[in-house]
């Protein structure tokens with residue numbers, strides 16, 4: 001779920017293991033920026049027209065992994081809560097999920113990956129060698145996001161962040177298609193009592209590296 005530290009953890013693991021890192025949330029966010037409200041709110045034909053011309057690619061590995069859309073790097077403009085909320089809205093649409101899941105599987109066919117996203121273990125890579133589901137209480141996740149924003153010198157309101165996390169969880173867990181949930185064979189890691197290094201160590205213990 002949101003704010004659990006999955007991007008940071010996945011990035012560190014990719015670096016340490018020398019594998020490419022795929023942030024699938026970044027793909028939903030990028031699409032959230034590309035699709036206007038009309039396309040987002042139900043015009044499937046319009047959406048298909050836009051998506052037909054969109055091509056994601058992943059190159060490099062570890063810290064040097066680069067996700068591009070039509071050759072242009074996916075950048076920091078996708079990191080706002082507004083874009084996250086658009087991504088979450090669009091993530092309920094089956095045609096959008098099919099489009100992005102196919103792109104992810106295509107990337108995974110050619111490359112060994114550490115990938116991160118709500119449906120990785122359940123849907124996109126059901127045969128992945130290792131699956132981990134990171135979790136933590138709402139308040140812990142909101143507090144982490146709050147500190148992260150503060151450290152970046154950006155406006156941070158704890159109550160607002162908590163309500164945004166609750167709303168996004170609600171939407172992601174209860175959508176009919178590919179809801180956020182652990183795969184039956186995923187190892188669940190409660191990140192609440194652990195710092196980043198602790199989570200990475202807990203995961204590596206299962207990888208035997």
Ligand code: DC
Pocket residue numbers: 002024025026028029084087088091116117118119120168172
């Ligand atoms: O991980 P994130 O916060 O960057 O993801 C943004 C939104 O995208 C999230 O609210 C739900 C959606 N998403 C998804 O449905 N499936 C994924 N594999 C990744 C993200």
